[in-house]
Amino acid sequence: MNNHELSQRDLAVLWHPCTQMKDHENYPIIPIKKGQGVWLEDFDGNRYLDAISSWWVNLFGHANPAINAALKNQLDTLEQVIFAGFTHESAIKLAEKLVEITPPGLNRCFYADNGSAAVEVALKMSFHYWRNLGQTQKTKFITLENSYHGETLGALAVGNVALYKDIYAPLLMDVITVPSPDCYHSEPGESWADYSTRRFALMEQTLAQHADSVCAVIIEPLVQCAGNMRMYDAVYLKLLREACDKYALHLIADEIAVGFGRTGTLFACEQAAVTPDFMCLSKGLTGGYLALSAVLTTDNIYQAFYDDYTKLTAFLHSHSYTGNALACRAGLATINIFQQQKIIEKNRQLAKTMGGVAARFHEHPHVAEVRQTGMILAIELVKNKQTREPYPWQERRGLKVYRYALSKGVLLRPLGDVIYFMPPYVISEAELELLAAVAWQGIQHAVRD
Ligand code: PMP
Numbered sequence: 001m002n003n004h005e006l007s008q009r010d011l012a013v014l015w016h017p018c019t020q021m022k023d024h025e026n027y028p029i030i031p032i033k034k035g036q037g038v039w040l041e042d043f044d045g046n047r048y049l050d051a052i053s054s055w056w057v058n059l060f061g062h063a064n065p066a067i068n069a070a071l072k073n074q075l076d077t078l079e080q081v082i083f084a085g086f087t088h089e090s091a092i093k094l095a096e097k098l099v100e101i102t103p104p105g106l107n108r109c110f111y112a113d114n115g116s117a118a119v120e121v122a123l124k125m126s127f128h129y130w131r132n133l134g135q136t137q138k139t140k141f142i143t144l145e146n147s148y149h150g151e152t153l154g155a156l157a158v159g160n161v162a163l164y165k166d167i168y169a170p171l172l173m174d175v176i177t178v179p180s181p182d183c184y185h186s187e188p189g190e191s192w193a194d195y196s197t198r199r200f201a202l203m204e205q206t207l208a209q210h211a212d213s214v215c216a217v218i219i220e221p222l223v224q225c226a227g228n229m230r231m232y233d234a235v236y237l238k239l240l241r242e243a244c245d246k247y248a249l250h251l252i253a254d255e256i257a258v259g260f261g262r263t264g265t266l267f268a269c270e271q272a273a274v275t276p277d278f279m280c281l282s283k284g285l286t287g288g289y290l291a292l293s294a295v296l297t298t299d300n301i302y303q304a305f306y307d308d309y310t311k312l313t314a315f316l317h318s319h320s321y322t323g324n325a326l327a328c329r330a331g332l333a334t335i336n337i338f339q340q341q342k343i344i345e346k347n348r349q350l351a352k353t354m355g356g357v358a359a360r361f362h363e364h365p366h367v368a369e370v371r372q373t374g375m376i377l378a379i380e381l382v383k384n385k386q387t388r389e390p391y392p393w394q395e396r397r398g399l400k401v402y403r404y405a406l407s408k409g410v411l412l413r414p415l416g417d418v419i420y421f422m423p424p425y426v427i428s429e430a431e432l433e434l435l436a437a438v439a440w441q442g443i444q445h446a447v448r449d
Pocket of ligand 1: 114115116117119148149150151220225226254255256257258282283
């Protein structure tokens with residue numbers, strides 16, 4: 001079997017996510033045979049450095065020996081069991097660990113099976129909490145401009161990336177959208193903290209006006225990942241937590257992308273020392289092995305649902321694979337690696353190295369900004385460095401970088417014209433240098449003409 005044969009068979013029967021399938025008339029789809037560490041290998045023997053952690057999920061490399069061993073053990077014991085009326089050891093241990101490592105006060109864990117589903121759970125729980133308290137006027141959610149929370153209809157409604165959302169607008173619930181603290185728009189010389197504080201005034205105004213009808217504010221802490229890796233300061237989270245308390249509404253922290261060390265701390269909320277009312281986790285939760293998500297919440301929320309069955313206050317949401325045993329076991333193995341190998345401390349050096357290899361991009365004539373939060377680094381490609389005028393999107397410059405990098409053995413997957421590095425934490429210094437060199441050449445190639 002080779003690449004060509006498999007890609008032909010694939011394109012005859014499959015429909016891939018986030019893809020205009022017609023693009024594959026010009027660009028082959030790449031069948032992957034195996035993965036090892038940060039490397040993926042296709043059926044023709046080409047290797048690709050997975051610089052985006054396979055859609056931000058992989059933390060400790062492909063075919064990680066510790067996670068593999070844990071999964072093999074789980075496989076011979078229990079693969080899956082109904083999670084209503086039944087439970088199992090891996091689900092319990094993982095929930096105990098999550099309660100231990102998430103911000104103080106998050107003492108309850110509800111499982112779902114992907115990120116969007118976790119967002120749906122948090123939205124429904126928040127709304128339902130207020131219902132159970134008799135506050136039926138609370139029906140709305142506040143979200144940030146440029147945010148992303150997933151693709152199911154509820155998650156899409158609270159997101160704000162036009163490319164994914166606009167076409168479905170007639171199907172989506174109404175939300176209140178507040179301008180983003182995204183620091184790409186800060187004034188020259190203005191610090192991220194100052195800009196984020198200044199932008200918070202717009203959130204405060206909205207809260208003052210709408211709090212009575214609002215269930216919760218949902219936010220991606222520190223980095224709006226799918227929204228082109230735009231970043232802001234932790235002070236915004238601190239102010240938001242205080243305001244949510246003041247106006248009596250919930251704070252939902254969607255840490256699906258930024259959780260598990262991506263921003264430099266285990267969870268991004270730690271940088272503002274805040275505890276949200278709901279924290280959504282997925283992606284890195286299983287080290288990038290299996291689909292699992294969790295919503296962590298407080299005793300206060302949990303207690304509002306806890307009553308005699310006949311009161312009909314229970315949260316009756318369910319997914320067939322809730323708390324899947326294999327996925328929970330992968331989650332446990334992943335958290336073990338964090339704790340045993342002091343990953344967060346080690347990543348401080350790795351993040352510095354990543355910043356170092358990307359330093360030269362600041363001077364590139366078509367780079368408007370190089371920004372970094374922990375283990376996420378983004379390079380904003382523009383037509384005009386002075387005015388920051390973007391390239392017309394139809395030119396698909398980012399795609400040119402993608403294609404070039406693949407030909408050199410690096411998997412980058414720019415968001416529009418934003419090239420970013422979000423690698424597994426097992427990447428070496430030499431591999432980071434390779435990544436930066438290929439990204440540089442890719443940009444040179446993409447801006448030519
Ligand atoms: N929230 C955020 C912040 C995300 O980045 C994503 C996925 N990119 C999701 C939610 C949705 O997760 P999933 O793709 O597992 O549905």
